[in-house]
Each structure stands twice: as structure tokens, then as C-alpha cells.
Amino acid sequence: EPEVTQTPSHQVTQMGQEVILRCVPISNHLYFYWYRQILGQKVEFLVSFYNNEISEKSEIFDDQFSVERPDGSNFTLKIRSTKLEDSAMYFCASRRSRQASPYEQYFGPGTRLTVT
């Protein structure tokens, strides 16, 4: 069964460093998302991406964040200068299309980012 994959599973970085989190969505999906979950808190939407551009972003997704789909398979989240409060689990998700069922978003296993 196709699934969303994410690498790395755990990333430790120092404050101020740049990190890139990688995701490979399900191959025939068209909508891509990043969410994050700070430890013990609820999952929060960061950004959605469709047709090679951001379709919606949250207040969390400031200028330090960017997303890219460089090669038609990978979907990346870059944090330019990490802060301690960026420590969280980051989930990538994908969905097939808006018009056709299924409407479910399928999530990857997550990347745990620890900023020290």
C-alpha cells in the first residue's frame, strides 16, 4: 500500500542552523501539507501546497519557513534559522485531489526536530 515517507526520523540541530525536512508524498497525490506537533500539544497546520505553489499558510509559517517540490517526488520544508521553539514533530501529508474521493489526508511518520 502506498504511503508517505519522511526523512530523517530524528534531526538534532543547534539554534540558528538551517534544517531541511524531506517528504515523499504518495505518487498520484496532488495536494501536500506540513503540520507540526509540539510535544504534548495538538497538531497544527503549517502550509499547504498545490500546483507548485503555496495555497494556504498559517501564522506559524513565517519568513523563516519555506517549502519546495524540487523534482516531482520530494516535498521539503526548510527552516532557515532554527529557534528553540521550533522543536516539534513535523508531519508531511498528502491528498489526491479536491474533486474526487478519497478526501483523506495521509500522513507520514513524522520527523522529530530537536533544537538545542
Next chain:
Amino acid sequence: SQQGEEDPQALSIQEGENATMNCSYKTSINNLQWYRQNSGRGLVHLILIRSNEREKHSGRLRVTLDTSKKSSSLLITASRAADTASYFCATSLTQGGSEKLVFGKGTKLTVNP
């Protein structure tokens, strides 16, 4: 803004019992989805119910949706120890086609063997 809120926050039951979790939200939705998360792991999609549906079944799961009360419930029948996890509802509202999900805080279910 729309928001899913589950209750109870925590639920502890014995294996074989049924577990019911509730979710309330604030605004009109396209669909409502339930996800499971084992401790420190990823989100597993369980079931989706569309706004024009009232009840849906999938194996031991039964989901209901009452759009007039803006609430949903997830029933797990004949629970097993392996059902121990956190359960989240997530609502979806089309905004420019994004259909981002808004998650509740979750119900932590413990099934004791």
C-alpha cells in the same frame, strides 16, 4: 475559527469494553476525520465522514456526525489493548481548495488487558 475539541481528554477502560470519544467543532465543515496516534508516532487515518452523512462504520469503528450540534463521536467496540493510543478528530473546510485540517487536542485512550 473552527476548532475540534475532543472529550474526554483521557479514558481508561478494560479490554472488551466499548470506548466512546466525542468531538465538537465551531464552524461549517466539509468533512470530519478521525486519526489515531500511538505515543510519539505518526498519525494513522481511521475514518472520514462527510458533512451529508450521519453515520459510518469501519470494522470495529462507528462514527456519527450531527451537523446541527456540530459534534461527532467515535465508538470503538470490543476494545483491545492494541487500541491504546491518542485519538484526534480533524475538521476540514474548503478555503481555496486547501482543505487544511484543524485538529482537536485528542483523547488519550488506555485499554487495560
